Amino acid sequence: MQIIHIIPGSGGSFYCGNCLRDSKYVDALRAMQHEVIKVPMYLPLFSDEHDLEDIPVFYGAISLYLKHLWPVFRHAPSWLDRWLNSRPALKAASRMAGSTRAAGLEEMTVSMLLGEDGGQEEELNHLANWIAGHCKPDIIHLSNALLLGLAHRIREKLNVPIVCSLQDEDAWVDAMHPNAQKEVWRLMSRKAAHIDAFIAVSDHYRQQMATAMNLPAEKLHHLHLGVAPSDYDCLPASEKPKNIGFLSRMSHENGLDILVDAFIELKKDAKASETRLVLSGGYTRDDMPFVKAQKRKLRAAGLSGQVDFHEDFEGEGRKRFFRKVAVLSVPVRKGEAFGFYLLESLASGTPIVQPRLGAFPEIVSLSGGGITYEPNRPEGLAAALKEVLFDPERLHHLSDAGGKGINQHFLLKAQAAKMVGIYEEVIRKANQKPCS
Numbered sequence: 001m002q003i004i005h006i007i008p009g010s011g012g013s014f015y016c017g018n019c020l021r022d023s024k025y026v027d028a029l030r031a032m033q034h035e036v037i038k039v040p041m042y043l044p045l046f047s048d049e050h051d052l053e054d055i056p057v058f059y060g061a062i063s064l065y066l067k068h069l070w071p072v073f074r075h076a077p078s079w080l081d082r083w084l085n086s087r088p089a090l091k092a093a094s095r096m097a098g099s100t101r102a103a104g105l106e107e108m109t110v111s112m113l114l115g116e117d118g119g120q121e122e123e124l125n126h127l128a129n130w131i132a133g134h135c136k137p138d139i140i141h142l143s144n145a146l147l148l149g150l151a152h153r154i155r156e157k158l159n160v161p162i163v164c165s166l167q168d169e170d171a172w173v174d175a176m177h178p179n180a181q182k183e184v185w186r187l188m189s190r191k192a193a194h195i196d197a198f199i200a201v202s203d204h205y206r207q208q209m210a211t212a213m214n215l216p217a218e219k220l221h222h223l224h225l226g227v228a229p230s231d232y233d234c235l236p237a238s239e240k241p242k243n244i245g246f247l248s249r250m251s252h253e254n255g256l257d258i259l260v261d262a263f264i265e266l267k268k269d270a271k272a273s274e275t276r277l278v279l280s281g282g283y284t285r286d287d288m289p290f291v292k293a294q295k296r297k298l299r300a301a302g303l304s305g306q307v308d309f310h311e312d313f314e315g316e317g318r319k320r321f322f323r324k325v326a327v328l329s330v331p332v333r334k335g336e337a338f339g340f341y342l343l344e345s346l347a348s349g350t351p352i353v354q355p356r357l358g359a360f361p362e363i364v365s366l367s368g369g370g371i372t373y374e375p376n377r378p379e380g381l382a383a384a385l386k387e388v389l390f391d392p393e394r395l396h397h398l399s400d401a402g403g404k405g406i407n408q409h410f411l412l413k414a415q416a417a418k419m420v421g422i423y424e425e426v427i428r429k430a431n432q433k434p435c436s
Helices: 017-031 061-069 071-075 078-084 087-094 106-113 121-134 145-158 169-173 178-194 203-212 256-266 285-300 316-324 340-347 360-367 378-389 392-409 412-432
Strands: 002-008 035-041 139-142 162-166 197-200 220-222 244-247 277-280 307-309 352-355 370-373
Touching: 002 017, 002 145, 017 035, 017 340, 017 412, 106 145, 106 178, 121 145, 139 145, 139 412, 145 162, 145 169, 145 178, 162 203, 162 412, 169 178, 169 203, 197 203, 197 412, 203 220, 203 360, 244 256, 244 316, 244 340, 256 277, 256 285, 256 378, 277 316, 316 340, 340 352, 340 360, 340 392, 352 360, 352 378, 360 370, 360 392, 370 378, 370 392, 378 392
Parallel strands: 002 035, 002 139, 139 162, 162 197, 197 220, 244 277, 277 307, 352 370
Antiparallel strands: none
16 A cells, blocks of 8 residues: 655654654555655654655745744745755754744644644645645555644545554643643644544553543554664673663753763762763754753763763664663653653663653553653662662563563564554545545
8 A cells, every 4th residue: 555654854963753663664564565655844854764855845844934933934935945945954953942842833833733724724735735746645644643734635635544643742732831732732632533543652642642632432543663673783781881871852851850860879879880871862952051951960970971972873873872771761751652762772682761650651561671660850760770770680681571572562563564454444444434
């Protein structure tokens, strides 16, 4: 079948687990002989993407923002629009302040969800017309519910079923002004009528979004993420340096400061004399003051030399990162719908230590490759890290169990086959509907 997968890009300036997850699924579906076309929105995808040269980035972030802020740009000459939407310009924009910040973008988010009734009808028509002119899809897959404003016009133009993943929309909406939050949730709930099926990345998030968006049970599925073990170098944690890793965007929301404080506490123990902190995942300009504050904190504690900022977080760079660390922790403040880095860590033989929030307990329980702690505070994290890092038998057991858990519950090939099953069910039901 031909599948269109519409994916918001990150520009490659920081580790984007959702972008990576989508791209991995696309690769798996292609390996199953399905024709999958990735359509990027806002920003380019990861810099190691090689199959998007002939596909434009729709709703280019710079042009979109300027047109929303100053409507005069809606009448700008076409050459300026092309330049603003060029990949070099968009990659530069991804490093700017605000590229991942929901606060301040409330009006634009609402406008996007309004679809053809919002301020981006021209961009919406361009996207729908491009798909209709270049593809013959059997199904269209939206990466998240913040893209629901696309669905009605695309369905009008193409008359094909549409499915939508559910993954971390709450993290974006919860950062908004309370009045805007209510409006965004209301719109997502209303626009859900144009979607044939929703696919949550965990059972925890399926239940959460069923309530938040008032979704009918018959439209809801949950399908865990998957990885291909062959993409990773799986080394037993007992053979790695007793270092602690962090792999995500270096931000307050992702709890980097909690881990830094826990590391400072941990280093008071003589057993941790050789333990280092290895930080990777990149950051935006918005995050720079926060990251500098963590560096100052480490310097004041005399630990600057014990921290490795591992800058290369793509491809081979991630493999080198996991060879450096015996345990991984990303203490996201409010938890997460899943966390793709957890699977990458387990597939690399590295146990995980996560707060008992969001879907983390679900993933830890299924995989057997880590532990959870609460509350999500530095002292709790430091104690949990000690439990794993300085108990050789437990470290080895969790490392081994995590690899087995991946093979049993989170194999990309198996999860992609389940995704195809959902597609086929949706298409079958759509074909059974009477013509209107």
